[in-house]
Amino acid sequence: MAEAQVIDSGGVNPPSGSVDTRTIGDPVLAVENIIVKFGGVTAINDVSFDVRKGEIRAIIGPNGAGKSSMLNVLNGFYKPRSGQIKFAGKTFPSMDPYYAASHGIARTFQNIALFRGMSTLDNLMTGRLLKMKSNFFWQCLYFGPAQKEELENRAHVERVIDFLEIQPIRRTPVGRLPYGLQKRVELGRALAMDPDILLLDEPMAGMNVEEKEDMSRFIMDVNEEFGTTVILIEHDMGVVMDLSDRVVVLDYGVKIADGTPDEVRANQNVIDAYLGVSHD
Amino acid sequence: MLYRETGQFKRNYAADQQLFPIFQDKILLAAILVVALAIIPFVINDYWSKAILLPFMVYALVALGLNILVGYCGQISLGTGGFMAVGAYSSYKLCTAFPELNLIFVILFSGGCTAAVGVLFGLPSLRIKGFYLAVATLAAQFFLIWMFNKVPWFYNYEMSQITAPPREVFGFLVSGPQAEPAAQYLFVLGFIIVFTWIALNLVRGRVGRSWMSIRDMDIAAELLGIRPLQTKLLAFAVSSFYIGMGGAIIFHIWLGTVEATEAFDILQSFFVLFAIIIGGLGSVLGSFLGAAFMALMPVGLKVVLVDWIGMVPVTAKHIEFMLVGSLIIFFLIKEPHGLARMWQIAKEKLRLWPFPY
């Protein structure tokens, strides 16, 4: 587990026994009995779980298990057939994307969804859009409040750029960047929103070991330094076991396990699902 | 060594976010402004005004408008001619109903009317995209032209052709047959300068980024809190505002007399679309380059082929069609960002010159 040691050097990993300085709070987000169907396919079948403030919550499961669909429910892209979502002290039958965004939920996508024609800087600045309020008149003049907030948000974005160590590609159109850097810029765009809850859909897919280590470090730092709650989908079990506080396991849309990484690893259903025991 | 940004360090974000951060660009811009403001007005004559400068300037304004919608926000429109007609006819109605109203306001209000119409026809863009949206805007084109031709109220119950009454601005006659070329030129130039500056401000700030985010990846944009409908409608509004002003200026200043079916037909829509494709989608500079190319190339070809070589005008016209057609194909395949991108590449080469590595 060479990789794990590098990750552990951040000193936040409860399972490895190092000191955890974070405080995990009450649930900030919960889903109850969610069902999502596409025609005949039941992508999510009666799934409930909660996410506590400040924790890293992993969602794992084989391909097609419904993990991405779950994130789409959480930020309002998919409307569940039934069930409810508890968030920000309220209960919703389904989430509204704008509400989610304006109440601190940010996300990255499994297939990179950057604004390809725009530079890294502009992609990140777009993440600040909700914080920019000057009216159209000032925007036309690029003066007064418009310029002021432009500069303030630029300063904020520059901090994200420094944090992710992407200074040299500030002005590069993101379409020209290599895959690993695009993933990093996408994380940057989500971070630029100052999120309370960060949804990450396979942030390390297709990366080499070094890039994965960098990405793990960024995720842990965000979680530790800013107290950001992270919901993480990841296929690399080493990463999941090292990073996460609690794990939900989905299989064919059904939740088959939920608990700490150690509990989940020992769970017979999980072992069966991953070893491909037939489902009849 | 001529064109460098090396050594021009930016000490704060404000300096880094200026419109023209590179010193040599500032010089070039200043030179263009000096020529445009201090030299051309003294040497301009009727031919240069009507055949070259006015067409270039109005099409630059219209192309800028269309580029905001197509190039920046990614919404396709074939209704440009119709929206220009809205600008022209609303300016006609405004200046005949309120003869005292200054022509500057007439043109601004006409832009406003066109923006409202543009928003109306932009509503379907929430539901439909790409090809289908193009067809919807095509319907707008045909409907609007039909309306201006068939509803007598729009042409004050006279002939379906409308004629611009003489109007003075700051004591100079800018519209009507007696208008001075220099006054007309400066009047239009004023609009160009102000509205180019506004467009540059919009596209580099929050509004521009929201448009481009919808263009590049609307799903992700929505999750950043961008509301797709509002954003698209704003693009339709601003775009139509520019196009409407362009239509009003074509009517009042350049042509003086227009008939909707002729001056603003579907060919106009294509003409402006070609201009932004050749000039560069999503580029303010590209709108100018494309308008210059589309408006000036026919004049240049005529001078060379007909006046110098003695070719039959019809043959020269055919050569023009072929040239435009092949250039469109070339740019769509080879350089979707058009002349503006080529200019940028040239500048990047120049930056490394004389030691390219």
Ligand SMILES: Nc1ncnc2c1ncn2[C@@H]1O[C@H](COP(=O)(O)OP(=O)(O)OP(=O)(O)O)[C@@H](O)[C@H]1O
């Ligand atoms: N928009 C959609 N339309 C139709 N079917 C869908 C849609 N989104 C997801 N599905 C189906 O729902 C099921 C779950 O898909 P989902 O993408 O959530 O899986 P996943 O766990 O993210 O898988 P992977 O690990 O491959 O990313 C799959 O059978 C998929 O085909």
Ligand SMILES: [Mg+2]
């Ligand atoms: Mg997935």
